[in-house]
Amino acid sequence: MDAARELRELRRIERWLTTDDPELAAALSAHGAAPRQTKQRWARFTICAVGAVCVVLGALTATFLFVFTGVLALMVGACLHVLRRSRRRGHSR
Numbered sequence: 001m002d003a004a005r006e007l008r009e010l011r012r013i014e015r016w017l018t019t020d021d022p023e024l025a026a027a028l029s030a031h032g033a034a035p036r037q038t039k040q041r042w043a044r045f046t047i048c049a050v051g052a053v054c055v056v057l058g059a060l061t062a063t064f065l066f067v068f069t070g071v072l073a074l075m076v077g078a079c080l081h082v083l084r085r086s087r088r089r090g091h092s093r
Contacts, residue, residue: 044084048077 018025051073058066 040084044077044080047073047080051075051077 014025017028051070054066054070054073056070058064058068058070
């Protein structure tokens, strides 16, 4: 199935649900986006915080594994931040 056909099908299902059971449609649309965005924001923050703590701990104890793990976590966090910004601006697929 192509993306345009899938989108049309989803819209058709939305219209059907809205006319058939408006209470369910309202409940589903009310709980959709906000909690997910909050969870994603906390996940990005947590990954960056863990990375920073690992780098500092590794530098203080001179443990390469902590520094390496921290740098990896910070790179993952940076990638997540960049992806979030590009999706917000509409540059993603």
